[in-house]
Amino acid sequence: MTILLRNSTAPDVSKLLRLDPENLAHLASQALKEEASLSPKPALVDSRGSGAHTDMDVDLLMRSAHCLEPYFCKMAENAIVRPIGSELRRNIGAIGRDAEQAMRQETNGVNTHKGAIWALGLLVAAATKANTLDELFNDAARLANLPDEGLKAVYLSNGLQVRHQYGLSGAKEEAQQGFPHIQELGLPMLFISRARGDSESDAQLNALLAIMTRLSDTCVASRAGLEGINTMQQGANAVLDAGGTGTLLGRQLLNKLEQDLLRLNASPGGAADLLAATLFIDSLTHQTTSH
Ligand SMILES: CC(C)(COP(=O)(O)OP(=O)(O)OC[C@H]1O[C@@H](n2cnc3c(N)ncnc32)[C@H](O)[C@@H]1O)[C@@H](O)C(=O)NCCC(=O)NCCS
Numbered sequence: 001m002t003i004l005l006r007n008s009t010a011p012d013v014s015k016l017l018r019l020d021p022e023n024l025a026h027l028a029s030q031a032l033k034e035e036a037s038l039s040p041k042p043a044l045v046d047s048r049g050s051g052a053h054t055d056m057d058v059d060l061l062m063r064s065a066h067c068l069e070p071y072f073c074k075m076a077e078n079a080i081v082r083p084i085g086s087e088l089r090r091n092i093g094a095i096g097r098d099a100e101q102a103m104r105q106e107t108n109g110v111n112t113h114k115g116a117i118w119a120l121g122l123l124v125a126a127a128t129k130a131n132t133l134d135e136l137f138n139d140a141a142r143l144a145n146l147p148d149e150g151l152k153a154v155y156l157s158n159g160l161q162v163r164h165q166y167g168l169s170g171a172k173e174e175a176q177q178g179f180p181h182i183q184e185l186g187l188p189m190l191f192i193s194r195a196r197g198d199s200e201s202d203a204q205l206n207a208l209l210a211i212m213t214r215l216s217d218t219c220v221a222s223r224a225g226l227e228g229i230n231t232m233q234q235g236a237n238a239v240l241d242a243g244g245t246g247t248l249l250g251r252q253l254l255n256k257l258e259q260d261l262l263r264l265n266a267s268p269g270g271a272a273d274l275l276a277a278t279l280f281i282d283s284l285t286h287q288t289t290s291h
């Protein structure tokens with residue numbers, strides 16, 4: 001499934017809002033809250049329950065999203081007065097690690113938003129400079145490609161482990177490539193789905209599913225291997241081929257996808273992060289969208 005952003009149904013998103021750090025941080029935190037409460041997301045934490053997780057619920061995700069807002073603000077304040085370069089990368093990295101620590105303090109050690117801090121942190125920083133979507137993705141990618149000079153120790157994270165085990169790419173590569181799953185799938189599907197008259201929550205669910213059709217989500221791979229990745233991608237494709245979550249068959253297939261993922265204990269947390277990032281970017285285009 002290839003969806004092009006600049007097709008006839010897409011709104012004119014050539015110009016992005018230029019906002020101050022407080023507003024950018026607020027939109028980033030809001031996007032995380034919107035993603036958390038969106039339901040029914042397959043096997044993810046949502047307002048119905050904990051999905052494949054045993055240590056998280058929607059209230060915890062809300063608290064985590066809230067506590068991250070000042071850190072996104074600090075990243076934006078840093079980015080607004082510095083060019084994309086090693087000094088900014090170093091500062092953003094340090095603030096990102098502080099944010100992760102604050103998240104773990106707020107959640108008693110649970111990883112609620114690690115991947116989201118990374119993606120949204122880069123995008124918030126890039127959004128202080130970008131006038132267009134292309135500039136936003138390019139600047140975020142340029143930052144992600146700079147070496148993380150403040151990183152003291154690399155531990156074998158779930159992401160690193162499955163990247164080595166299966167040769168998959170993960171959160172780091174997604175950012176370094178300029179977020180292709182947001183550019184080519186999440187954002188276009190959000191716009192197409194709205195334009196054809198789907199409800200806002202169906203449009204957001206369809207955007208999530210579009211991301212899931214192709215993502216090598218290291219959360220899924222670490223919990224359920226390549227079988228989990230195939231199940232997620234094929235199941236998401238089937239829902240969208242049936243017309244999306246707004247159709248009866250699409251809803252039935254979404255249900256089936258959830259049961260299949262739960263059976264494998266697989267949670268598409270990386271796709272959820274990229275949906276939150278999609279919603280953040282969407283909120284920067286509201287000037288020109290019609291909804
Ligand atoms: C880039 C990071 C997140 C990569 O982590 P890694 O893949 O090694 O680990 P881990 O499995 O712990 O977490 C990755 C998280 O990313 C998300 N994710 C998983 N797969 C994907 C994917 N294909 N694409 C995008 N996100 C994904 C999930 O939420 C997952 O939990 C890591 O290096 C990091 O924490 N960097 C933060 C320091 C920093 O520079 N911050 C500043 C910028 S905000």
Ligand SMILES: Nc1ncnc2c1ncn2[C@@H]1O[C@H](COP(=O)(O)OP(=O)(O)OP(=O)(O)O)[C@@H](O)[C@H]1O
Nearest residue numbers: 044045111112113114115116158219269270272273
């Ligand atoms: N609604 C959501 N439900 C579940 N996970 C989400 C949601 N939104 C975002 N995520 C992302 O999923 C990740 C959590 O997934 P997971 O618990 O599998 O990670 P882990 O701590 O690496 O692994 P594990 O808990 O299996 O050891 C978080 O980093 C978070 O960014």
